[in-house]
Amino acid sequence: MxxxxxxxxxxxxxxxxxxxxxxxxxxxxxxxxxxxxxxxxxxxxxxxxxxxxxxxxxxxxxxxxxxxxxxxxxxxxxxxxxxxxxxxxxxxxxxxxxxxxxxxxxxxxxLFQIPISAPNLRGNEFKYLVDAFLSTWISSSGSYIEIFENNFAAFCEAKHGVAVSNGTVAIHLALKALGIGKGDEVIVPDLTFAATINTVFHAEATPVIVDVENDSWCIDPKEIEKAITPKTKAIIPVHLYGQACDMDAIMAIAKKHNLYVIEDCAEAHGARFNGKRVGSIGHIGCFSFFANKVITTGEGGMCTTNDLRLMELMKVMRDHGMNKNKKYYHEVIGYNYRMTNLQAAIGVAQLERIEEILQQRSGLENEYRTLLAGSNIIEFQRNDLKNRDKITWLVSVLVKGNYKDLVVEKLKEAGIDVRPFFISLGEMEIYKPYLFSNSNSLRLSKVGLNFPTSGETSSKVTKTIQEVVRKIEEQIVV
Ligand SMILES: Cc1ncc(COP(=O)(O)O)c(C=O)c1O
Incomplete structure (x- = not known):
């Protein structure tokens, strides 16, 4: 026992x-x-x-x-x-x-379903959280915030980190710090979580939705180039499901057209393009630490940058735009986007084990790949693309044929929660007017699934998924 x-x-x-x-x-x-x-x-x-x-x-x-x-x-x-x-x-x-x-x-x-993900809080999280709590520095002052910012920026191989209250406001803060607003166009991918595009609206700019690549599922640089107009000010490449975007091509386009690049790294902590960690390549990188992310602070986010001026500006803007040397003197219109010391305490502990967590997740992905090798209906996300070192956020697959709904149904019956991919933004009424292109995204979104992915995902789960898939395959043959 x-x-x-x-x-x-x-x-x-x-x-x-x-x-x-x-x-x-x-x-x-x-x-x-x-x-x-x-x-x-x-x-x-x-x-x-x-x-x-x-x-x-x-x-x-x-x-x-x-x-x-x-x-x-x-x-x-x-x-x-x-x-x-x-x-x-x-x-x-x-x-x-x-x-x-x-x-x-x-x-x-x-009694309940195996969840799609569960945070791994088995290190010093509780200890540091209690320490922050007992220190009484429970709002946005306190020693853990700066430690978390410095350590996370170092992990991303970026110079600076600005901790914020979630990943959505991280993107909004980045847009505002780069001066993006009314009349500006911002290019976003069609296949992403809605926060990417919503923040463009929050900044009162106009999103332009472009298609993703067929192989990487990330924003297609060729489509970006086609969608550029004199009003384009920024691109938000999203490193989707742990896969890095083609950052060389994107940075080259940005340079040629004088655009800003805000990397949405919410789903790809630690992924690399051409040896560089995501979040260190564009002008600003934006991360989420929501509970289903690689590391979590409950709710939380971070902007990373190599630009000292942007870092300083974002720190002022996240704190009501207040001059950091002159209390209650506001030099820019700001927000309250601060992270609490309690969140940062959890983050510091999570970061101590991020490499271990990443290894555990990729080990799990390999287990799925081995068990489902040779499947007629399951196709895994590409992990062999040139220059890209993907990490495992949620194990992501495409279900071939018309079997996605059947796979979801059978797994639900077996008590396993699987997630369909994000719905193509261009498919939703509120975003449709901003659509430039989405044919790959539309197809992927209809057949994509995420399997349970966390330290809590046991071999029992992966084997059940294998069995369910095999049973469906047998029926197809019959
Ligand atoms: C691609 C992407 N961007 C942005 C966000 C927003 O992050 P948060 O939920 O922390 O606001 C998420 C996460 O949920 C995401 O997956």
Whole structure:
């Protein structure tokens, strides 16, 4: 019963030990046992929070803190009886045998779909978060912000980082810092999350939607060139599903036509084009740290740049446009786009393990590729394109034939959440008037799927997907 080790704490433990356990099991609870493994109570992260607020110290014993009146289930109880015991407060039940020995646990996740992604928070996230919390610097001052900015910029091989509250405002801030506004045109790809284009509207500029390449699924430089007019001011290449855009071609076009390039790197932390990390190539790179991204801060974002002036301007603009040496003197129209120290604390811990997280994700992608090798209906995203080192954000495939809906349906039945690709922007009424070209994007968007991709994705999931796909293939042959 090794799976229980990360849930069990001996009654003589001290608070910090329990915090470590909770950090390692990521379920917010431990079972308190005696030396014979008999259960005595439970303790949640909420119990610890309340105790710390009541002046209990990290080195104090848990004896008086843990909950001795707790809910549990017995091995004799049926699943439905166990479900009845769960509610918004009790999310995990210890399961005990007739001697009150913990033999298992039961939680809601047993009952729901395998999620498309789940954050990996198993490092120092909780520790740094508690540290930031106890420091009382919980808004946008505090030591973690600058550390996160410097470390993330270094990871991207860019000179500067400006932390913001999410990836969407990162793009808006970049557009505004580059002076883009009314009357300006901004070229965006048709296949992307809507935040890319929405920010162009937020800046009161006009988007021009162009097609993506058939092989990389990223914005097509040839289409960019065709869509340029005297009003064009910027291009927002999106490094889609972990794949880098053709940045050499895009930067050459930008230079020739005197345009700005804002890289949308929300889905591609760490990807490279021609050896350079995304976010270090254009004028500004924009990242998201939403919970489904490679690393997360809950909500959060970052602008990266090599340009000192842009970095300084973005720092002023994210803080109401206030002069950094003269309090309440506003030199530009600004916003409140600041990241909190709490978010940054999580980010610093995530960054400590980003290479490990990336390796874990690409290992998972390789497992999918091996299991589905030779499939007649599943075609993987290209990972062999010249000059591009993709990373694995969400494992992305195309389903050939007309089988996408059937694959989705069968996987849902098997309890696995899969995601269709983004809908082509040009297909949606609100964006249609801004469409320049989208034929590749339209096709990809109709057949593309993302498989569950995170540290929590087990071999059981990948094998179930393999089985479902094989069964569909057998039916096709018949
Ligand atoms: C391509 C792309 N751009 C921008 C965003 C916006 O990021 P956020 O959700 O942090 O605002 C996302 C993510 O959700 C995205 O996938």
């Amino acid at each position: 090794a799976h229980l080790d990360k849930f069990k704490c001996i009654e003589t433990s001290i608070v910090i030990d329990v915090l470590d356990k909770i950090n390692s099991n990521e379920k917010g609870v431990v079972f308190v046992v005696d030396s014979t493994n008999k259960i005595l109570g439970v303790m949640t992260d909420g119990d610890i929070r309340r105790a710390l607020l009541n002046n209990v110290k990290l080195n104090d014993s848990i004896q008086d803190i843990y909950n001795k009146k707790f809910t549990y289930a017995t091995t004799a109880e049926s699943t439905s009886e166990k479900i009845k015991k769960l509610d918004h407060r009790v999310k995990i039940l210890p399961v005990v045998d007739e001697n009150f020995i913990v033999v298992d646990y039961f939680h809601k996740e047993n």
